[in-house]
Amino acid sequence: MTDKTCVFCKIIDGEIPSHKVYEDDDVFAFLDISPINEGHTLVIPKSHTDSLWDLDEDSYSKVMSVVKKLSAAVNTALQPARVGMNLEGFDVAHAHVHVVPLQKGFKESLKTHQPGGDVDHDALAKTAEKIILAL
Numbered sequence: 001m002t003d004k005t006c007v008f009c010k011i012i013d014g015e016i017p018s019h020k021v022y023e024d025d026d027v028f029a030f031l032d033i034s035p036i037n038e039g040h041t042l043v044i045p046k047s048h049t050d051s052l053w054d055l056d057e058d059s060y061s062k063v064m065s066v067v068k069k070l071s072a073a074v075n076t077a078l079q080p081a082r083v084g085m086n087l088e089g090f091d092v093a094h095a096h097v098h099v100v101p102l103q104k105g106f107k108e109s110l111k112t113h114q115p116g117g118d119v120d121h122d123a124l125a126k127t128a129e130k131i132i133l134a135l
């Protein structure tokens, strides 16, 4: 089920290009274009659902299983101090889990994060390649 007005559904359909790092029948993952740190990845269910908490157990488990798999790949590829996970449900009304390589805690990391600005697609493509190789 897709929502024609949803940015993430358009990314899944390929209508909007993304730096994809993972895809299976139910789950899709791609790099955040405004990363908190290099390797900041978004993991989403393919079926349009507003909140992760609205997913049935099976879909929820599938998403979280990919989150775990990707956090291991991000850890291997980028060797941060920790790989964090964040879920808040703002920005886009399509359930998404942030997988974020961290050198310090989220609160500290966000202090220096400047959302928006120019997107470095070359850097994102290289990062995606590293993560895919580590999967």
Ligand code: ZN
Pocket: 002, 003, 006, 007, 008, 009, 010, 047, 048, 049, 093, 094
């Ligand atoms: Zn959607």
